Amino acid sequence: MTQAHDLAARFGPALDTRPEALAASARDFGHLVRETPLGVLRPESVAGITKLLEFTGPRGIPVSVYGGGHSMYGQGQAGGGVVLDLRPMSRIGDVADGRVTVGAGVSWREVLAATLPHGLTPPVLTDYLGASVGGVLSAGGLGGAAHRHGLVADQVLELEVVTGAGEHRVCSPDRDPALFHAVLAGLGQCAVIVTATLRLVPAPARVRRYCLFSTDLARYLADQRTLAEEPRFGYLEGQARPAEQGGWQYMTEAVAPHTDGLAPDDRALLDGLSHDPATVETTDLSYAEFVHRVDTDEAVLTETGEWLHPHPWLNLLLPHDRAASVVRAVLADPAFQDLRDTGLVLLYPLLSGPLRAPLFRRPTGTVLHLFALLRTTPPDRPGTAEAMVAANHRAYDLARSEGGVAYPVNALAMTAADWREHFGSGWQAFAEAKKRHDPHHILARGHGLRF
Ligand SMILES: Cc1cc2nc3c(=O)[nH]c(=O)nc-3n(C[C@H](O)[C@H](O)[C@H](O)COP(=O)(O)OP(=O)(O)OC[C@H]3O[C@@H](n4cnc5c(N)ncnc54)[C@H](O)[C@@H]3O)c2cc1C
CATH class of the missing domain: 3.40.462.10 (FAD-linked oxidases, C-terminal domain)
Known part of the structure; x- marks a missing residue:
């Protein structure tokens, strides 16, 4: 059986293989790269993500998360694989105690719509608010307040992720810090971000x-x-x-x-x-x-x-x-x-x-x-x-x-070679994290990293 048949047999109609869905997932803001996936999966719970990664990993089927679709060069695409669309899990929790927990498929515009009525804002925002929380955290996130507060990713208090090996984990600077630091600005290589708990500060009027x-x-x-x-x-x-x-x-x-x-x-x-x-x-x-x-x-x-x-x-x-x-x-x-x-x-x-x-x-x-x-x-x-x-x-x-x-x-x-030079002395640790958390190298291949 081909991988397409394997996937269809395992996920049935939950795997969207309509031509328009595949075409939309092969498109991004760059409009330069087009890699058509075999299907698009829209899980409603963490169990749906775990089930996908447990299945695709041993079969070497690529998986990428479609966040806001604002990549320039196919970074979020999964040619011959599965695109994971987390929007059905786009929930925003209560804004309380200077923090909010949001689904990774939520846009920053939606985050602000929830926090500004409380007079609160993330300390750093990218210029454009249409990108997804997961997409920006996986890049790092730069904006006009970064000179003072650091990256958008530096404001994260806790992450809920599913690793490429299909493990559901919660991590923070104090809890499983190695995984936490392999995910933030980690270009989606080690895990799918499911939710992020964000630090908030008072917004000026x-x-x-x-x-x-x-x-x-x-x-x-x-x-x-x-x-x-x-x-x-x-x-x-x-x-x-x-x-x-x-x-x-x-x-x-x-x-x-x-x-x-x-x-x-x-x-x-x-x-x-x-x-x-x-x-x-x-x-x-x-x-x-x-x-x-x-x-x-x-x-x-x-x-x-x-x-x-x-x-x-x-x-x-x-x-x-x-x-x-x-x-x-x-x-x-x-x-x-x-x-x-x-x-x-x-x-x-x-x-x-x-x-x-x-x-x-x-x-x-x-x-x-x-x-x-x-x-x-x-x-x-x-x-x-x-x-x-x-x-x-x-x-x-x-x-x-x-x-x-x-x-x-x-x-x-x-x-x-460019990527090795890019990560420099951090390459070895990154490669080890990749091996541990995404042993079949199925996640976010669109970045072109080769470990
Ligand atoms: C108009 C515009 C303005 C921008 N301005 C800024 C700016 O001011 N500062 C800045 O830092 N960046 C900026 N960017 C870049 C943008 O932040 C990144 O391209 C970001 O990665 C886009 O996220 P996305 O979810 O919209 O894109 P996608 O193409 O959907 O995803 C981008 C990458 O993130 C990964 N990803 C998405 N969700 C998850 C997840 N849940 N878990 C793991 N990986 C995930 C994808 O697999 C892919 O590799 C801008 C982009 C555009 C188009």
Whole structure:
């Protein structure tokens, strides 16, 4: 019997093999890779996940979790295997004692819808709230508050998982910590996350957002370092934007809360920085408006159709001292000139200290910068997306030669050697965790890791 027949015999109609379901599971935000699974399973309980993994493991049938479907390069796909859709288990528990337990298939938008009425929020959020809890925790999760609080994954108090071996386990920093640390930022390699208990903090009612413009990259990066190291802003991001007269300008986006109904002190917050004071943009927003800001972009890009075009995105982490040279070289590269017309370039600082998940790789040094090249390919130009993915590898090689690493949510074909280098001294422990928890190597093959 073939694996398809085996699966059908074991799971019957619970295994969705309708062509439209298979096609949907072979699609992601990147629109670059299409791996069709044999079926999609939507378990209603942990027992359904355990039953699947106990069956697929010994048969070597690949399994991937479909979270929000926002991978760039097939990371959540399971060609010739089973896609696990956890949405039927998307429950959100009570918000109490500064924490909430949520199903891993829940989106961050749904998490906030549950916590904000209590005046609470996760301390760190990604810019976009449509990704799933499981998807972001398996990557790590970066956002404007990461310089202060670390990764989204660093806010997890407890995880309920099913390992690739089919074992149902609960883990935390104190309970089975080795498994806990193999799952967070672990790219789905060791276990399926079933629920996560998240730390919550008081959400400000209102915030003030400052956009600070500068034409000098070195001074911009120095300001960003200052702002990351000082406690002025709870949220700090930034962008490189094409300048009208050619070249690039840089925009720091810094956000401070209104405290006790009082607006922040602009003069104190912006003191000593090198931006052009004549062009500062200041906006007051409710916290909810601020955290949902990318919803508007999504609506506009869905309307224009660009949301559904290929997205050969690349996220790099650069050491502070080498950031300027890498940014300059990549932004001057003709292969990235489309970024002058469309897409987005993020460039913002992180501190290594607060980034705790051991599997999250970062450059050496205390200050680093996320350099994200977020591109969209016109669908009517054959070969363009492939050329952009190839350009991504060249930019990755350049970043590596300067001490950078990938933040692995990319359209980047990483080889076995690239992955070993990526995890560096952590590779051996990661490979041992993989062997222990996913002995048949069936989980999350879409990342292309080879142990
Ligand atoms: C518009 C947009 C904006 C983004 N902004 C940010 C940002 O600001 N910061 C940031 O850090 N990232 C950002 N990302 C990247 C995003 O966080 C990752 O791609 C994330 O992995 C997507 O999760 P998903 O569940 O939506 O995707 P999926 O493609 O469904 O899953 C992604 C990966 O996670 C695994 N996974 C999903 N659920 C589970 C689970 N329950 N257990 C184990 N593994 C699981 C999948 O198998 C797959 O390998 C952005 C992505 C997009 C498209």
